[in-house]
Amino acid sequence: MSLRIVVTVKYVPDATGDRHFADDLTVDRDGVDGLLSELDEYAVEQALRIAEAADAAEVTVLTIGPEDAKDALRKALSMGADKAVHVEDEELHGTDAIGTSLVLAKAIEKAGYDLVISGMASTDGAMGVVPALLAERLGVPQATLLSEVSVEDGTVKGRRDGDAASERLQARLPAVVSVTDQSGEARYPSFKGIMAAKKKPVESWDLADLEIDTEEVGLGGASTTVEAAAERPARAAGTIVRDEGEGGKQLAEFLASQKFI
Amino acid sequence: MAEVLVYVDHVDGAVRKPTLELLTLARRIGEPVAVALGGGAADTAATLAEHGTVKVLTHDAAEYAEYLVVPKVDALQVAYERVSPAAVLVPSSAEGKEIAARLALRIGSGIITDAIDLEAGDEGPVATQSVFAASFVTKSRVSKGTPVITVKPNSAAVEAAPAAGTVEALAVSFSEKATGTKITGRTARESTGRPELTEAAIVLSGGRGVGGAENFALIETLADSLGAAVGASRAAVDAGWYPHTNQVGQTGKSVSPQLYIASGISGAIQHRAGMQTSKTIVAINKDAEAPIFDLVDYGVVGDLFEVVPQLTEEIKARKG
The missing domain is CATH 3.40.50.620 (HUPs)
Structure with a gap:
C-alpha cells in the first residue's frame, strides 16, 4: 500500500523584508513579499526522501492562507511533491496556533495520511507548537524536532538533539514528525520540476468542506489577544573605535566601566 | 490567594x-x-x-x-x-x-x-x-x-x-x-564546564570571521576568562566549525544575556533574531559597514585575531 505523506507548509512574509503588524494587530501580509517558509523546505525535502525510499508513496502539501499562499504550494510541487491542498476561507484571518492546528488536523484527516511532516517552526509566528498540537488532535505519536529521520516497516525513527542529550526516537505510523534545519539541505526545483508543477492538482477547501464552525477560527475564535504591538525602540548609537593596536585594551576598559570585569 | x-x-x-x-x-x-x-x-x-x-x-x-x-x-x-x-x-x-x-x-x-x-x-x-x-x-x-x-x-x-x-x-x-513515541537511546552531551547558552549572563559568539574550527579556541579562552557561554552564528555552524546546539539565531538558540560579544559576525537578520534583546552588545569585526555595528553599545573595527587575544590578556591582568 502506498505511503501517504502530508507535509504542512506555511506562506510567510519574507524575514529579510520589513515586517509589520496590521491595524488589527495581525501579521501584515500585504506590505511585504511572501514565500514558502524556509524551515518548511526541510519538511518537503524529508518527505521527498522518505517517498523515494519507499516502494510506493504519495506526497501531499497542505497550506492554509490567502490566495497568494498558493505560491508556497507551487514551490513545494516544483520540488517534487505530487499534489497540493489549499485551505482558504475569509473567516480564517487572524486564526491563532490552536485554531490553525484544528484546521490542519481536519484537512489532514480529509486528505488521508500515514505520516505528517512539518517544519520545526514558522519563520513568522515562530512558536514551534503546531506539530505537537497536531499529534494531540489526531491522537497519534509525536516524533518532533528530528535532525535525522527515516521510515521503515511502518515505523518512523529519528534523532532529536536536545540541550542535555541527543535522543533516538521510534514510533509506529500513523505519526506526526517535525524536522529541523539540520535534517538535510533542501533541493532546488529543477526546470523540469517547475514545468511539471504547473500540471499537478491543487485542491481548494473551505471551512464548510472541513465541517468547521467559523466561531472556532479567525480573530473571533482566537484564544489569545494581542493588546499592543510596538516597534522596539532603535538602540542608541554606540561607541565605535577602530583598532590601531589598542582595540582589545580599549574594549577591556569599556567592559570594566560596565562592571563586567 | x-x-x-x-x-x-x-x-x-x-x-x-x-x-x-x-x-x-x-x-x-x-x-x-x-x-x-x-x-x-x-x-x-x-x-x-x-x-x-x-x-x-x-x-x-x-x-x-x-x-x-x-x-x-x-x-x-x-x-x-x-x-x-x-x-x-x-x-x-x-x-x-x-x-x-x-x-x-x-x-x-x-x-x-x-x-x-x-x-x-x-x-x-x-x-x-x-x-x-x-x-x-x-x-x-x-x-x-x-x-x-x-x-x-x-x-x-x-x-x-x-x-x-x-x-x-x-x-x-x-x-x-x-x-506512543519511545526513546530508544540517549547520548548525553559532553559537558564543556561552561554555562548553558540560554541561561548565561555573558555570551560570546563567533562567526564566519573566525575562519575555522580550530580558531574557536580563541573565543573559548576569552569566554573562560569571563565565565561566559560560547555561541556561534549559522555561517560558522553550517561550515562545521561549531556544534549546532550552540547556534545563536532564528533556527538556533535565542539568548538574552547581560553582555553579548559578537566576534567576526556580520549581523544578518537570522543572527539578530537570536541576540537582539541582549542588554549590552559588543562587536568585533573588520568590516566597518557590518550591520552588527548598528546594534552595539561598543564596537571595535579591527582584526579579531589581534583584538580578542589582547582583550583576553587584559582581562586576565585586571583580574590578577
Missing part, C-alpha cells in the same frame, strides 16, 4: 535556573505550586521552597524517561485538575513548549509562548513577547480558559522568598497515548 502552577525543569533533582526565574514571575500572579516529575523530583523541594513555592507536587515513573513528552502532559493535566490554578507557567524549552501546547489544547485554553515578561492584569496575566526577529514588542493575554504561558530564560531575576514548599505525591495514571 490564587495558585499558579509552575512546571519544574530539573536534572535529577537539581532545579534549572529558568524555573527559579519563573517562580519570580509566578509570585506576581499568585502562590506558586510546582510540579516536578521524574528521577529526583522530590529533591527539588528545598530549592523551590526557598524561591516561594508553597507546594511541590511530585511523581516519578519510568515513562518520563522512556517516552517522549506525552507522559509529562498527562501528569501536568492531573496537577492542573487538582489545583485549578489561575495560570500554568512552563519554561520555554523545546520540550516545555510542546508540553504546554498539548496541555492547553486538552484543557481548552489559549497558549502564549516565549514570553519575556509577565505581569498581573485585570483580565489575567499580560505577557510581553519579542517578535519578528526582536524588532517588535507585543503585549498579549490568553482570552480563553486558564492561561498557559511559556517563559524564556533570563526574563526575570531569581529572588529568594522562603515558603513552605510542602511535598505532596501526585497520583498519575498514564493515557494510552503516553507510550
Whole structure:
C-alpha cells in the first residue's frame, strides 16, 4: 500500500523584508513579499526522501492562507511533491496556533495520511507548537524536532538533539514528525520540476468542506489577544573605535566601566 | 490567594535556573505550586521552597524517561485538575513548549509562548513577547480558559522568598497515548564546564570571521576568562566549525544575556533574531559597514585575531 505523506507548509512574509503588524494587530501580509517558509523546505525535502525510499508513496502539501499562499504550494510541487491542498476561507484571518492546528488536523484527516511532516517552526509566528498540537488532535505519536529521520516497516525513527542529550526516537505510523534545519539541505526545483508543477492538482477547501464552525477560527475564535504591538525602540548609537593596536585594551576598559570585569 | 502552577525543569533533582526565574514571575500572579516529575523530583523541594513555592507536587515513573513528552502532559493535566490554578507557567524549552501546547489544547485554553515578561492584569496575566526577529514588542493575554504561558530564560531575576514548599505525591495514571513515541537511546552531551547558552549572563559568539574550527579556541579562552557561554552564528555552524546546539539565531538558540560579544559576525537578520534583546552588545569585526555595528553599545573595527587575544590578556591582568 502506498505511503501517504502530508507535509504542512506555511506562506510567510519574507524575514529579510520589513515586517509589520496590521491595524488589527495581525501579521501584515500585504506590505511585504511572501514565500514558502524556509524551515518548511526541510519538511518537503524529508518527505521527498522518505517517498523515494519507499516502494510506493504519495506526497501531499497542505497550506492554509490567502490566495497568494498558493505560491508556497507551487514551490513545494516544483520540488517534487505530487499534489497540493489549499485551505482558504475569509473567516480564517487572524486564526491563532490552536485554531490553525484544528484546521490542519481536519484537512489532514480529509486528505488521508500515514505520516505528517512539518517544519520545526514558522519563520513568522515562530512558536514551534503546531506539530505537537497536531499529534494531540489526531491522537497519534509525536516524533518532533528530528535532525535525522527515516521510515521503515511502518515505523518512523529519528534523532532529536536536545540541550542535555541527543535522543533516538521510534514510533509506529500513523505519526506526526517535525524536522529541523539540520535534517538535510533542501533541493532546488529543477526546470523540469517547475514545468511539471504547473500540471499537478491543487485542491481548494473551505471551512464548510472541513465541517468547521467559523466561531472556532479567525480573530473571533482566537484564544489569545494581542493588546499592543510596538516597534522596539532603535538602540542608541554606540561607541565605535577602530583598532590601531589598542582595540582589545580599549574594549577591556569599556567592559570594566560596565562592571563586567 | 490564587495558585499558579509552575512546571519544574530539573536534572535529577537539581532545579534549572529558568524555573527559579519563573517562580519570580509566578509570585506576581499568585502562590506558586510546582510540579516536578521524574528521577529526583522530590529533591527539588528545598530549592523551590526557598524561591516561594508553597507546594511541590511530585511523581516519578519510568515513562518520563522512556517516552517522549506525552507522559509529562498527562501528569501536568492531573496537577492542573487538582489545583485549578489561575495560570500554568512552563519554561520555554523545546520540550516545555510542546508540553504546554498539548496541555492547553486538552484543557481548552489559549497558549502564549516565549514570553519575556509577565505581569498581573485585570483580565489575567499580560505577557510581553519579542517578535519578528526582536524588532517588535507585543503585549498579549490568553482570552480563553486558564492561561498557559511559556517563559524564556533570563526574563526575570531569581529572588529568594522562603515558603513552605510542602511535598505532596501526585497520583498519575498514564493515557494510552503516553507510550506512543519511545526513546530508544540517549547520548548525553559532553559537558564543556561552561554555562548553558540560554541561561548565561555573558555570551560570546563567533562567526564566519573566525575562519575555522580550530580558531574557536580563541573565543573559548576569552569566554573562560569571563565565565561566559560560547555561541556561534549559522555561517560558522553550517561550515562545521561549531556544534549546532550552540547556534545563536532564528533556527538556533535565542539568548538574552547581560553582555553579548559578537566576534567576526556580520549581523544578518537570522543572527539578530537570536541576540537582539541582549542588554549590552559588543562587536568585533573588520568590516566597518557590518550591520552588527548598528546594534552595539561598543564596537571595535579591527582584526579579531589581534583584538580578542589582547582583550583576553587584559582581562586576565585586571583580574590578577
